[in-house]
Amino acid sequence: MTEIEQLLEKVAEEARNTRPWGWPSLPDPVDTASVSRAEATLGFPLPALLTALYLRIGDGGFGPEYGLLPLLEGSPSGEPAAVPQYLANRKSGRKDPDWPWPEGVLPISHWGCGMYACVDCRSLGGTVLLFEPNADEADHAWYVDAPDLATWLRTWLDRNGWYEESHDDTDMAPWPEFRIRTAAPQAS
Template identity: 70%
Template sequence: MTENEQLWARAAAKAATTRPWGWPSLPDPVDAATVARAEAALGFRLPPLLADLYLRIGDGGFGPEYGLLPLFDTSPAGEPAAVTQYLAHREGGREDPDWPWPEGVLPISHWGCAMYACVDCHSPEGTVLLFEPNSGDPDHAWFVDAPSLGHWLRSWLDGTGWYGALDDDLGLHPWTEFRIRTTATGRTTP
């Protein structure tokens, strides 16, 4: 069994027995056509592990705090789907160039207070980022939550994620690629 298969099996077992806030039950997994439709709408491929979570466990409804967002459907708590969130954030960045959204960074989980866990779908390892805009400064709103989606899932499974800490210091490092990866009108923002 590969490392990803072991991780998937652990995540599936926990997803079967725990519900994030607002989710009464685990949704059915999506089919390959739904993943393909999401990738077409987004304009990029999902990292294989993320696609497998949706294909093999459920269309959201598991994971830390409010859980993974569904790909297309609104969550039971009223949170828009991952694809909808991404497209809205990208459009919002065109409308407000002070808050551009990086290309290929898919919101996958809402933390509350406008904060999101996001996967950098353009990074080979699927780096997980924290978008925390409450400072009011877009240059200080992005942090590296985990070096890979696998690490992020393991921290949820092991109970070692930053969101379990009781202090205000998250101990996360800024994501230095934010300005390099944002485009307001099809060009890189300086």
């Protein structure tokens, strides 16, 4: 069994046994047509591990804090879905050029207070970023939470994330690609 398969099994077990706030039960996984529709709407492919989470475990409702966002349609707790939230963020970034939303950065989990965990779908392995809109300016609102989605999931499973009460090191490196990735006119 590969390391990713083992990780998916651990995530599935945790997903069956815990429920983030507002989720009465684990939703059914999505089908491949939903993933294809999401990718067509976004204009870019999802990282393989993120696709596997949606296809094999559930359409959101598991993961740290409020859990993974559903892919296309909102949650029972009123959380938005990942794809519509991405489109809304890109649109609002065009209206306010001081706060652009980078192309290919999909919000996957809401932390509250406007904060999101996001996957950089253009990076190898899906770098997980923290978007913290309570910063003074957009340049200081993007941080690298994990070098890839697998590491982010392992951190959650090990209860070692910055969001855990027992964790006292909350220093994250700023995302160095923010200005590079938002310098071109936004199209989506």
